[in-house]
Amino acid sequence: MAGSTFGTIFRISTWGESHGKGIGVVIDGCPAGITLAEEDVQKQLDRRRPGQSRYTTARAESDQVEILSGIFEGRTTGTPISMLVRNQDQRSRDYGSIAELYRPGHADYGYDQKYGIRDYRGGGRSSGRETIGRVAAGAVAQKLLGELGISVTAYVSSIGPVSIDRNAMDFSYIESTPVRMPDAKAAKEALAWLEDCIQSQDSSGGAVECIVKQLPAGLGEPCFDKLDADLAKALMSVGAVKAVEIGDGIAVRFAKGSENNDTYVEDEDGIPCKASNHSGGILGGISDGSPLFLRCSFKPTPSIAQPQSMLGKDGKCHVETIHGRHDPIIVARAVPVVEAMTAITLADHLLLSMTSQMAYVKKIWGDN
Amino acid sequence: MAGSTFGTIFRISTWGESHGKGIGVVIDGCPAGITLAEEDVQKQLDRRRPGQSRYTTARAESDQVEILSGIFEGRTTGTPISMLVRNQDQRSRDYGSIAELYRPGHADYGYDQKYGIRDYRGGGRSSGRETIGRVAAGAVAQKLLGELGISVTAYVSSIGPVSIDRNAMDFSYIESTPVRMPDAKAAKEALAWLEDCIQSQDSSGGAVECIVKQLPAGLGEPCFDKLDADLAKALMSVGAVKAVEIGDGIAVRFAKGSENNDTYVEDEDGIPCKASNHSGGILGGISDGSPLFLRCSFKPTPSIAQPQSMLGKDGKCHVETIHGRHDPIIVARAVPVVEAMTAITLADHLLLSMTSQMAYVKKIWGDN
Amino acid sequence: MAGSTFGTIFRISTWGESHGKGIGVVIDGCPAGITLAEEDVQKQLDRRRPGQSRYTTARAESDQVEILSGIFEGRTTGTPISMLVRNQDQRSRDYGSIAELYRPGHADYGYDQKYGIRDYRGGGRSSGRETIGRVAAGAVAQKLLGELGISVTAYVSSIGPVSIDRNAMDFSYIESTPVRMPDAKAAKEALAWLEDCIQSQDSSGGAVECIVKQLPAGLGEPCFDKLDADLAKALMSVGAVKAVEIGDGIAVRFAKGSENNDTYVEDEDGIPCKASNHSGGILGGISDGSPLFLRCSFKPTPSIAQPQSMLGKDGKCHVETIHGRHDPIIVARAVPVVEAMTAITLADHLLLSMTSQMAYVKKIWGDN
Amino acid sequence: MAGSTFGTIFRISTWGESHGKGIGVVIDGCPAGITLAEEDVQKQLDRRRPGQSRYTTARAESDQVEILSGIFEGRTTGTPISMLVRNQDQRSRDYGSIAELYRPGHADYGYDQKYGIRDYRGGGRSSGRETIGRVAAGAVAQKLLGELGISVTAYVSSIGPVSIDRNAMDFSYIESTPVRMPDAKAAKEALAWLEDCIQSQDSSGGAVECIVKQLPAGLGEPCFDKLDADLAKALMSVGAVKAVEIGDGIAVRFAKGSENNDTYVEDEDGIPCKASNHSGGILGGISDGSPLFLRCSFKPTPSIAQPQSMLGKDGKCHVETIHGRHDPIIVARAVPVVEAMTAITLADHLLLSMTSQMAYVKKIWGDN
Secondary structure: OOOOEEOOOOEEEEEEOOOOOEEEEEEEOOOEOOEOOHHHHHHHHHHHOOOOOOOOOOOOOOOOEEEOOOEEOOEEOOOOEEEEEEOOOOOHHHHHHHOOEEOOOOOHHHHHHHHOOOOOHHHHHHOHHHHHHHHHHHHHHHHHHHHOOOEEEEEEEEEOOEEOOHHHOOHHHHHHOOOOOOOHHHHHHHHHHHHHHHHOOOOEOEEEEEEEEOOOOOOOOOOOOOHHHHHHHHHHOOOOEEEEEEOOHHHHHHOEHHHHOOOEEEOOOOOEEEOOOOOOOEEOOEEOOOOEEEEEEEOOOOOOOOEEEEEEOOOOEEEEEOOOOOOOOOHHHHHHHHHHHHHHHHHHHHHHHHHOEHHHHHHHHOOO | OOOOEEOOOOEEEEEEOOOOOEEEEEEEOOOEOOEOOHHHHHHHHHHHOOOOOOOOOOOOOOOOEEEOOOEEOOEEOOOOEEEEEEOOOOOHHHHHHHOOEEOOOOOHHHHHHHHOOOOOHHHHHHOHHHHHHHHHHHHHHHHHHHHOOOEEEEEEEEEOOEEOOHHHOOHHHHHHOOOOOOOHHHHHHHHHHHHHHHHOOOOEOEEEEEEEEOOOOOOOOOOOOOHHHHHHHHHHOOOOEEEEEEOOHHHHHHOEHHHHOOOEEEOOOOOEEEOOOOOOOEEOOEEOOOOEEEEEEEOOOOOOOOEEEEEEOOOOEEEEEOOOOOOOOOHHHHHHHHHHHHHHHHHHHHHHHHHOEHHHHHHHHOOO | OOOOEEOOOOEEEEEEOOOOOEEEEEEEOOOEOOEOOHHHHHHHHHHHOOOOOOOOOOOOOOOOEEEOOOEEOOEEOOOOEEEEEEOOOOOHHHHHHHOOEEOOOOOHHHHHHHHOOOOOHHHHHHOHHHHHHHHHHHHHHHHHHHHOOOEEEEEEEEEOOEEOOHHHOOHHHHHHOOOOOOOHHHHHHHHHHHHHHHHOOOOEOEEEEEEEEOOOOOOOOOOOOOHHHHHHHHHHOOOOEEEEEEOOHHHHHHOEHHHHOOOEEEOOOOOEEEOOOOOOOEEOOEEOOOOEEEEEEEOOOOOOOOEEEEEEOOOOEEEEEOOOOOOOOOHHHHHHHHHHHHHHHHHHHHHHHHHOEHHHHHHHHOOO | OOOOEEOOOOEEEEEEOOOOOEEEEEEEOOOEOOEOOHHHHHHHHHHHOOOOOOOOOOOOOOOOEEEOOOEEOOEEOOOOEEEEEEOOOOOHHHHHHHOOEEOOOOOHHHHHHHHOOOOOHHHHHHOHHHHHHHHHHHHHHHHHHHHOOOEEEEEEEEEOOEEOOHHHOOHHHHHHOOOOOOOHHHHHHHHHHHHHHHHOOOOEOEEEEEEEEOOOOOOOOOOOOOHHHHHHHHHHOOOOEEEEEEOOHHHHHHOEHHHHOOOEEEOOOOOEEEOOOOOOOEEOOEEOOOOEEEEEEEOOOOOOOOEEEEEEOOOOEEEEEOOOOOOOOOHHHHHHHHHHHHHHHHHHHHHHHHHOEHHHHHHHHOOO
């Protein structure tokens, strides 16, 4: 498998290059009967779209989606949902000069080694535009989850040296700032930091967190297809992500068992609940009924307008400056991508876990 | 899929519970012609085995492997390799008292919610013994990689507050200490820390790192099945892992592009090479020819011999102390598990990537 | 994938060779809560076992199954069910003489071409003993189907020139004759025919049919994973099967649309029902609520005790007689294998189809 | 999985409905470096297209393909190849009357039972137009096979009572007749038979055979993913196919072992070769180096312009006549579909089988 398919039941296949004719996705295995319109998908694509602010690439793409199949009279039919976004502003001439160079921090060298051929225009398949298909499919997954009352919310938790204050988080603020931080003060500082980066023709790393509420307990398969394992794959497969953490993440290595265990207490109504959520809502690979929490660390955009020493196809080093239109930071545009990959993974596990008990099987087929 | 299968070509399926009849694995898709003996597998199982030191559970298991199929005259035949380890010391009576309780930090509650039934003896399928199948399969993957000169080496990089000194690393020391740290001084401090944990009936978290050398460039599939994405899944699927990092990992979020990009320099022979390896050997999901580097953070063993407030099947909180035989730390025994999951993922990607170019296809089938 | 795994949710992986240590299967994805004992499996294995009559190989194998995992207190737990049958009567010396020869009608040449190595003892992995794993898994699938009232019944419909009389079928007679025909008269003729074959040191082909009753409508996926497509694969994957037919099978090519269409009539209670079942219970790849009907054609056992001209590893023709213990006919022993593969495919599709409607999803997860 | 994906390495996903916006396919896992142009695909689509003769539906569709991704400078890049055919002549009004009826011989009832919703316009996803994606992907697979000298040729072998004369076969004649028979005399008779069918507002069944030459020995996986098992699935998944035969097919059930075994003889140059090819080029699921031969039986088109008794959504029988534009026979248009599914299966197995020997692995990766 060339690996452009993700999921077992709710299964997506993406295709498309940065400077080809377009980008798309096919969703197979979406249950029939979900209300779905192009607007549901467009809304998420607009959050990912370039040109939202001066902190994102100036490439002019409206990223209008067309749903080509799988919908009838406003509802999903259970057959494959194919979605297409045409590319518009492909200034491929910008990239001619790098046909013979392998850019630092990019997949250029790997592609040539793997395939012996590379569509070098704008990164080809390794472009961030590949995430359009993910976001479109994620919008459908979010509709499915929404029908069960499950919400998926991502936001930027840090940019360079600036982190949000966890005691000052306001989720309603996320979409009010181009950096998508749920904290006005941190957002302001982050914007100042990004101005510095732009001035110095540099870029910055950052982190995105995601919280899922109302997820039922019992999702995830015990061994390799643990819920956290599939989330780790889903998110690490997003370009530029270099670390995925669940719950307390790397902090667990400094903890003692007595600190890390989430013991039970009775709430004011005498109902037992977890006193803490170090697990991030997953234990032994199975959701435990608490909010799911994860964090991804994104590297700084490798395309910077500074001269850098690169490897040439001629086997020699060349100091060159990459031209093109790039983002000084990608975490803000990555927020809908993180939501999408999380939602797709959860939708798939919700469907998978329907088959875990004979009692469930009888609930569906027992009436026959 | 109930998720007990991993890999696309080099594909493993594990089975077995802590207190059932045994644990095993079936490897399908291992190429024919690899020299393989039970000793190759036993050697790795012995590194994972309980009872290696006073820092590991006292459960007495010799974990002798039997290869049941797939080998003829000392070589793999290309047909499935089935391996079996019988359980021996199953003191299931230790666990009777927890049949009605959901232990903090364990998968107990999730299993009951998911399946409506749970083999509560020793964690059942969620026991650390499940990793026996992984280690056995990993030994075969390591034989395959070894025939191509690829080495996979894991070690403990931190235990609680104690971290190795990266300037004092000595890989030949790893197997000399029960904590499998490549640094004698850190190992001594870690052992002291573990004594404290044992005294206070507590457990400790830690981290395991893994380095792969001589890996060819060009492995990994560009989109969802990126090499790092599959490694993230492989390692996050190991019980107790809560974070997976590739290369610089979470540190990338604090970096600028000019710092994080691995530019090229000419070595003393005038041959270009990467001046740094922040990428950890993977760019855009494809191996770049540099050493692969990853890190996993393990939470402290949740089984501690202190009274804890647990949830009962009766829907009430109960303060109880868990009896049984447990490890105060798991990273040392996890070292062969991390090597195994890394090797299995790489073996699979090596085989997958053989099909990426028509030139390769002709190399194999052109002679017909 | 080396192809020893079948199914998407109810997923089986088989392993083992004719003259290795044993044969086995791992079932992953079996729902929790099904009552299961070794006797349930043994009963089916006993129907497949050699030595049932003089028309089956004299190899002495009791084929006792051991369930190694996945069962707790008599019920499935949702975790992998591993089953093992040890080989006992391996007269490998019988096969030494054919190490250098490729037998006609056998996979010998293909294995050597594919793998460059071959376990030539008794056919190795290509032996009919490989079906033990299928029958064991099929017994579990039949338990699952049984809990929903679905029955799967196979029988021999023809042996050489002898066919059953469809107007004289008596299913209760099937197990009364070594040829498993539901027709006493045909069975008697078939036995006479087989005596002739044995006398002339020859073997005979035949056919097995299978009927499934009480299968709900709505199973099967519309495109590649049609119910009949998956059944065709399942049954064609049984060694010696050379044709799979659904419903009227090859007869449809002689039919007109007006003859082949199953129109509706009202029964005596005024309830509409299909006037015929040319479709065999599947239309457009989806079960239609009628009984499912399929037929497999088995070639005659290729191992015959006559001198035959074979290809040698030396690239020359050799006239040799194959020794060993073989069946003059395999359809009788194939009856439980056909039932098993049918049941496994149906169990998988029952589970898959639980996810086809959002209304079903809400039925399971809506209570959360 | 909703089953719209086929293949393990060379993997296709199709989408689209008869009266939706279009039909398409995504191929993932096609090796890089194959020369490919839209004309290569169009040529095959033109053979499947409606309106080729008076024996095919009058629906006016030019079926122009657009390749949206995966090609750069005329060659495949190894990334997904997305292809789109827009629907043009969708007279959906023809179908309004059957929204409330389940047509005999169609999937209508199954879809409603499975999904609770159905795109009834022209059969929706169950339309023969779904095969456009298969034919487009098959054209790419045939390019791949062609680079290795492997040819795939299908033709009509029977229509109703008319069969080709095997002694008079002329492959160069296939495209000269609208019935695609390699026998001018039989073609003439078949056309006369079809005129009768049209006059009586009826349709006819038929058979398609396929021969593959120059296929290397050693393709196919020994157990479930046997080459013939995957071909059986591939072809049974084509709508209207009710039987798949390999080699002698159903005739094997009447044969004796001494007749069915393909023994070896020395040809005039003293080189051993099979004296016959009853196996159809596959033994034990693995190609044996002889020509591969298979046959599919197609049922007559269920849409006939006669009054028929159908089931209504109201649970009552209704005698109605289906209007619309349909083919009196589908085997002629099915010829490129059979070639496509055969080629796709073989391309996948060629790639899969590259990983069967460590010697092959070293051939690719040993140079690193």
